[in-house]
Amino acid sequence: MTAITPCSVHMPKACISCVHFTGQGFADDEHCPFEDWNGPKKRTPFGTCGQHKQEVFATEICGSYQCEAGVISHQVHNRPQPRQPLQERLRLEEHTV
Numbered sequence: 001m002t003a004i005t006p007c008s009v010h011m012p013k014a015c016i017s018c019v020h021f022t023g024q025g026f027a028d029d030e031h032c033p034f035e036d037w038n039g040p041k042k043r044t045p046f047g048t049c050g051q052h053k054q055e056v057f058a059t060e061i062c063g064s065y066q067c068e069a070g071v072i073s074h075q076v077h078n079r080p081q082p083r084q085p086l087q088e089r090l091r092l093e094e095h096t097v
Contacts, residue, residue, distance in 0.1 A: 013073035016058035019066045020051040023058065031079050033059055046083055057083045 011017035029044035045058035052064070061078040 008070055008072045010072050010074060011068075012059070012076040013061065013065060013067070014058065014076055014078075015047070015049065015056050015060045015062075015065075016045065017068050017071045017073050018049075018064075019068055020049050020064065021047050021056070021058065022050065023047040024055075027057070027083070029057060031081060033079075052086060054084050054086070056086075060086075062086060 015021040016023075023045060024047045025045070026043040027046045029042055032042040032044045034044065046055055047058060048054070049056045049062075052062070057079065059076075059079050060082050061076070067073050
């Protein structure tokens with residue numbers, strides 16, 4: 001008998017494959033990485049980040065990334081500009097002396 005393994009999807013390690021991301025549609029984007037795929041309109045998927053409570057492009061990268069279950073993520077370059085400026089809280093470690 002052969003064991004059945006769940007199917008995994010390969011996606012970029014960016015908002016599109018993060019548990020905090022909820023897609024909303026497409027928006028005009030001068031830094032659209034999908035020009036060949038998406039045509040001359042230069043539109044990129046965007047949505048809401050539940051962690052930062054703001055709109056983000058699906059191609060953004062941040063330090064709060066948590067990969068969706070069933071996704072195998074791969075490193076990609078971050079975009080030159082976010083949809084909205086993001087100020088992440090730094091995770092400071094306590095040091096004992």
